[in-house]
Amino acid sequence: MRLLARTVRGIEHLVAAEVAGIGRVDRIRHREVWFTAPPTPAVLDLRTADDVFLIGAVCRGIGRTRADLARVTRAAARLPDLAAVRARCGGPPAPPCDSPPATAGPVTEVVASFVGRRNFSRYDLEDAAGAALPGYVSRRRSRVPAAASSWRLTVAGDEAVLALRVGGRPLHRRPYRTRSVPGSLHPPLAAALARLAGVTPAMTVVDPCCGAGTLLLESPGCRFGLDESRAAVACARANGLAAAAVADAGRLPVASASLDRVLVNPPWDRQATSLGSLAAEPARLWHSVRRILRPDGLVAAVLAEPDLPRCLRIRTTVRIRVAGRPVHLVLAEPA
Numbered sequence: 001m002r003l004l005a006r007t008v009r010g011i012e013h014l015v016a017a018e019v020a021g022i023g024r025v026d027r028i029r030h031r032e033v034w035f036t037a038p039p040t041p042a043v044l045d046l047r048t049a050d051d052v053f054l055i056g057a058v059c060r061g062i063g064r065t066r067a068d069l070a071r072v073t074r075a076a077a078r079l080p081d082l083a084a085v086r087a088r089c090g091g092p093p094a095p096p097c098d099s100p101p102a103t104a105g106p107v108t109e110v111v112a113s114f115v116g117r118r119n120f121s122r123y124d125l126e127d128a129a130g131a132a133l134p135g136y137v138s139r140r141r142s143r144v145p146a147a148a149s150s151w152r153l154t155v156a157g158d159e160a161v162l163a164l165r166v167g168g169r170p171l172h173r174r175p176y177r178t179r180s181v182p183g184s185l186h187p188p189l190a191a192a193l194a195r196l197a198g199v200t201p202a203m204t205v206v207d208p209c210c211g212a213g214t215l216l217l218e219s220p221g222c223r224f225g226l227d228e229s230r231a232a233v234a235c236a237r238a239n240g241l242a243a244a245a246v247a248d249a250g251r252l253p254v255a256s257a258s259l260d261r262v263l264v265n266p267p268w269d270r271q272a273t274s275l276g277s278l279a280a281e282p283a284r285l286w287h288s289v290r291r292i293l294r295p296d297g298l299v300a301a302v303l304a305e306p307d308l309p310r311c312l313r314i315r316t317t318v319r320i321r322v323a324g325r326p327v328h329l330v331l332a333e334p335a
């Protein structure tokens with residue numbers, strides 16, 4: 001089956017590495033990894049992908065003009081019925097063949113995006129595809145009620161792809177995340193950071209500023225979360241991170257040279273504020289991290305700028321974009 005995984009911009013190669021565990025990567029393009037895999041629920045186990053779709057149609061010749069939208073409508077009219085394959089992949093069940101047509105009918109939505117300048121809007125694209133889809137409800141003016149079929153339409157260069165969401169809801173919406181704190185990380189990005197750090201189940205991992213616990217909940221290993229805020233610790237526990245405690249990341253109650261990995265999304269970003277000793281001296285975090293890491297340990301961090309004090313040596317930097325802003329995933333070792 002041909003599928004595509006949607007990704008945060010910049011981590012396509014990390015998603016491709018995870019996808020390679022369940023299928024063959026065919027192609028990587030802007031925020032997408034195309035792959036071939038057997039239609040099994042394993043496709044819904046991908047952690048680094050924002051969402052996963054079954055490819056229904058690929059259509060070329062999409063330029064900048066509104067006249068090109070007719071090609072999208074024609075492609076949508078020829079889409080195969082993917083309901084049974086979607087069910088085999090762990091998606092919503094396909095309706096039985098002999099079921100009578102429902103009076104109101106199941107709702108179909110189309111979510112479109114494109115790269116580059118065009119003389120049409122994403123709603124024009126969505127409506128062009130929707131014109132050929134039974135049960136289509138436009139997002140142009142109203143909220144779409146819960147859709148039975150959600151199609152993703154992306155256009156890059158002159159190519160459009162129409163793909164059906166496999167899951168009943170977006171993959172990045174994790175069931176465990178019942179609560180969050182300001183600055184909580186997007187779960188697929190947290191999973192990508194854990195993969196970048198090469199965390200394995202045998203390792204001991206700490207997040208010294210754990211917030212809602214996302215980084216650790218997306219990571220294997222023996223996990224401990226610490227945070228100066230009691231509310232954040234309560235939130236992490238509510239999300240399922242049992243080993244979470246109040247502590248100041250500038251004075252970590254952890255033995256020296258004892259940890260395999262530190263994963264961290266520090267607070268001096270725009271959303272979360274520094275507390276305790278980090279309020280006056282943010283660099284204390286890195287000296288604490290350096291102290292608790294084993295000599296062969298690694299720290300992986302989400303940073304606005306890829307700068308670390310000299311006690312840590314940067315190995316890898318991955319530049320990504322989150323909500324239109326550049327952010328960096330940084331992997332570093334003790335210097």
Ligand SMILES: C[S@@+](CC[C@H](N)C(=O)[O-])C[C@H]1O[C@@H](n2cnc3c(N)ncnc32)[C@H](O)[C@@H]1O
Pocket residue numbers: 181182183184185186190208209210211212213214215226227228229232247248249250264265266267269272273274275276277278279
């Ligand atoms: C950006 S949030 C972390 C979000 C978390 N990675 C997640 O995705 O849920 C930063 C966290 O740092 C915590 N923090 C601020 N100052 C701290 C300090 N001195 N020691 C430990 N944690 C601190 C804040 O309470 C906040 O929860």
